[in-house]
Amino acid sequence: MRASERVNERRLWQRHVDMAKLGGLPRGGVNRQALSPEDAAARRLLAEWAAARGFDVYGDPIGNLYVRRAGTEADAPPVLTGSHMDSQPTGGKYDGMYGVLAGFEALEALEDAGIRTRRPVAVIAWMNEEGSRFQPGAMGSAVWGGDYALSAMLDVTDRAGVRLGDALKDTLSVAPCRIVPDFDRRFHAYIEAHIEQGPRLEADRRTIGVVTGIQGSQRYTVDISGEEAHAGTTPLRVRKDALRSAIAVVDALQRHMNDPADVVRFTVGRFECRPGSPNTVPGHVHFTVDFRHPDATVLARLGDGIERVVAASVAPCTAKVVRITDVAPTVFDARIVDLVRAKSEALGLPNMDMPSGAGHDAMHVAPHGPAGMIFVPCERGISHNEAEAATPADLAAGARVLVDCLAELANE
Amino acid sequence: MRASERVNERRLWQRHVDMAKLGGLPRGGVNRQALSPEDAAARRLLAEWAAARGFDVYGDPIGNLYVRRAGTEADAPPVLTGSHMDSQPTGGKYDGMYGVLAGFEALEALEDAGIRTRRPVAVIAWMNEEGSRFQPGAMGSAVWGGDYALSAMLDVTDRAGVRLGDALKDTLSVAPCRIVPDFDRRFHAYIEAHIEQGPRLEADRRTIGVVTGIQGSQRYTVDISGEEAHAGTTPLRVRKDALRSAIAVVDALQRHMNDPADVVRFTVGRFECRPGSPNTVPGHVHFTVDFRHPDATVLARLGDGIERVVAASVAPCTAKVVRITDVAPTVFDARIVDLVRAKSEALGLPNMDMPSGAGHDAMHVAPHGPAGMIFVPCERGISHNEAEAATPADLAAGARVLVDCLAELANE
Incomplete structure (x- = not known):
């Protein structure tokens, strides 16, 4: 049996x-x-x-x-x-x-x-x-x-x-x-x-x-630091708006990860903005990056570009990028x-x-x-x-x- | 005295x-x-x-x-x-x-x-x-x-x-x-x-x-609904990624609110993404919009455009826009x-x-x-x-x- x-x-x-x-x-x-x-x-x-x-x-x-x-x-x-x-x-x-x-x-x-x-x-x-x-x-x-x-x-x-x-x-x-x-x-x-x-x-x-x-997959955390400020009084040109920078960064990462064949799986799954008050310019954003591909060479190329892409798009804020996992x-x-x-x-x-x-x-x-x-x-x-x-x-x-x-x- | x-x-x-x-x-x-x-x-x-x-x-x-x-x-x-x-x-x-x-x-x-x-x-x-x-x-x-x-x-x-x-x-x-x-x-x-x-x-x-x-000022909440999905398996072309849509929406709102004279004060101060797990495609984003201007006509024009701007940039997700305050x-x-x-x-x-x-x-x-x-x-x-x-x-x-x-x- x-x-x-x-x-x-x-x-x-x-x-x-x-x-x-x-x-x-x-x-x-x-x-x-x-x-x-x-x-x-x-x-x-x-x-x-x-x-x-x-x-x-x-x-x-x-x-x-x-x-x-x-x-x-x-x-x-x-x-x-x-x-x-x-x-x-x-x-x-x-x-x-x-x-x-x-x-x-x-x-x-x-x-x-x-x-x-x-x-x-x-x-x-x-x-x-x-x-x-x-x-x-x-x-x-x-x-x-x-x-x-x-x-x-x-x-x-x-x-x-x-x-x-x-x-x-x-x-x-x-x-x-x-x-x-x-x-x-x-x-x-x-x-x-x-x-x-x-x-x-x-x-x-x-x-x-x-x-x-x-x-294979890689995962990163990105922390973007700006400066909290009053939403009603602070001119946009002097702001260091962590959310505005984070949006520019994610947008740049989306372009970096763009794959016409739709094999790359790129996800920002956690995205946290502080202090989270409607009339305060955000001073900090934390988000995760997760991307996957069957080819180790592609994975490495995409991952190795992340720091550069973030740095090029985060101004006037600053960013800290940490690789959490790298799974072949x-x-x-x-x-x-x-x-x-x-x-x-x-x-x-x-x-x-x-x-x-x-x-x-x-x-x-x-x-x-x-x-x-x-x-x-x-x-x-x-x-x-x-x-x-x-x-x-x-x-x-x-x-x-x-x-x-x-x-x-x-x-x- | x-x-x-x-x-x-x-x-x-x-x-x-x-x-x-x-x-x-x-x-x-x-x-x-x-x-x-x-x-x-x-x-x-x-x-x-x-x-x-x-x-x-x-x-x-x-x-x-x-x-x-x-x-x-x-x-x-x-x-x-x-x-x-x-x-x-x-x-x-x-x-x-x-x-x-x-x-x-x-x-x-x-x-x-x-x-x-x-x-x-x-x-x-x-x-x-x-x-x-x-x-x-x-x-x-x-x-x-x-x-x-x-x-x-x-x-x-x-x-x-x-x-x-x-x-x-x-x-x-x-x-x-x-x-x-x-x-x-x-x-x-x-x-x-x-x-x-x-x-x-x-x-x-x-x-x-x-x-x-x-x-004067106006404040709105925007709720963007997509569909939670597995970050490793779901091809990007079939995703309804609420974060990706929210980023496109905020980007479009930034352009809508752009003011070379830097008098408009436009702020997204609260931005919440759910469920907030690194390997799940986000199904929901909630954010606030706050903007201010001394001229009631400008305020009204900017505010009246918000629904249209959101609707034009939120696909493939959907959005609900609610005006919370409108202060002359x-x-x-x-x-x-x-x-x-x-x-x-x-x-x-x-x-x-x-x-x-x-x-x-x-x-x-x-x-x-x-x-x-x-x-x-x-x-x-x-x-x-x-x-x-x-x-x-x-x-x-x-x-x-x-x-x-x-x-x-x-x-x-």
Whole structure:
């Protein structure tokens, strides 16, 4: 019997419904930012489900949460799957959560099918993939992979000044678990399931995206300083209006990032203006720059031009530019990509090879071993939005491909 | 003896020092927004000072606070002075507060000089001139003058959802006083003292600005709605990026408001972008538009063009434009203007006639009777800024002109 035969579409759907209540928003989305009370509740619920099935639950020092089904060889490097449970401030119910719940469904399907695997299979809920409360994102997987230092990340603060290490302690007091002292990077393979967050599968009427890699990205913060002044009395020629300069800077960056082929993804997602009073000339603007491209050369060229573009357009104010992240494009292991495609075919599921437009925790795992991803469709490609939607059938289809891949890998 | 001989420069300065502690900020400014605990503390302190001198203290239904020195004819329409005690979020120590404390110093100087006046003289601390917490500004004087409805203003909420009427109740529980049920608009004359908030007096080395009028102003809110989307996956051609549209709109408004003579004062002071996550395409931007000009025709032409300019530049998003205030230019009473000039001359103080660039409570008083203003210099014209500064000597000079004007008017 194939493990996929025991994937339970209704159970998987109900788990999404239950999780969506934690941080649920009136318009159907969720606000479950990393290490918030809502995130803690989700971690607690997952641990309860795991305990009910007899799976081992533990955490690591950055707050990644593991649910592990034992293999017959305790010391064999495990097969890993997972994604994240934190969300955007007005996020959807499936982004991240699907990968965790599909992974958990895979463990349950293996259990229900009575399949013993040689290697352990573990689901990881990576801490803080979104990076909306604590920057940078993909933090848990990046610390696990050695890309960011644990101590530095524990000292990151949110906009209210709360230290991540303290938020993690609070979270663990609500959702306690055993903490292992070290990051164990030994694994046999990693496969992450995720909604596509783009429109291609839906447009091409395919159920499974066989993900070949992830485009690279860079993120910056720009702080523009001017001088607060009275809006009624200060002549424009003597103003140092931080908002006026910021608008000129963003406009110049838009031109710098302009790509007739529409492959560059350039976004100013956070833009804050102080002091924020209608009759005071703004003295300070803070904004973020995020851009992505599959080609490392293009990424480097665009990123290296940012300081120059800002400096050339910020007068009469001044600017400080800081590079926050620089993530190279990821190319997934050909064997994993081939396996995902083969299992989709074996299940009769329409599929297509595609790169990922979004970053995922998989990019911090891939440098350390064979990794890949499985995409399922989401309505109109809408994500990072409360309107994010997916169907029970598509979610179950992805879980079926996932568990068949995991079962094969776990017996290698 | 002239009342101005009893103006006490050290006392007036110390009162500014004491008030600046209430809401004091690390860089020397104050955050004493309308009906905040800091504002309540200031109202309480003023009432204590008034009680110590035997002056009558009372409030009206919108929260304007009155300190009244009796005249020999109890029913004679009073002579009024005053300004406001609320501040910008990062405001200075003198904006508004000077007019209240100069008025209070005038009452004390009259008292110390033993001058009995025929008419009562009252200092008014107008509620919420700045409009930074509750919009619109100049609210207390506008309700007093019948320009805004009391009930509508009591129902205004701040960004945290707190109703103004509730904030006023809280304030009065900290700083209680007798509340008169009606707005009494009978008065003989009104003179408001204020720092210039512009650079002209300092540049021309004059101590007293004889204020001839106030430029008109209009204020709008603009809400731009797009669609939240994932920053990594959503092609730019299908985005409805509210920030990108807002930047195009503000840029278009800057061109619409462009004035080679630099008389138009155009400011976008508040600019808020949601949801504010670095990797989500913004779905909503809210910003304010404030512009001012001494000529009513120019004001009307600029204001009437705003909807068209916004609509022409907001695609692919949509916008909602709301006019919040439309304040016509004010021309002060010639007799008051002449009196301020004459008293300045009599005191040997260098002075100049000038319009006010900023709006003031006086503009809501002027339609109901003879009104005027007295300006004193502030350093480099900086205001609405923690660095706002004025000298004890200039503040006292303004108070001397004020009390000599009030004494003369109160005996008419």
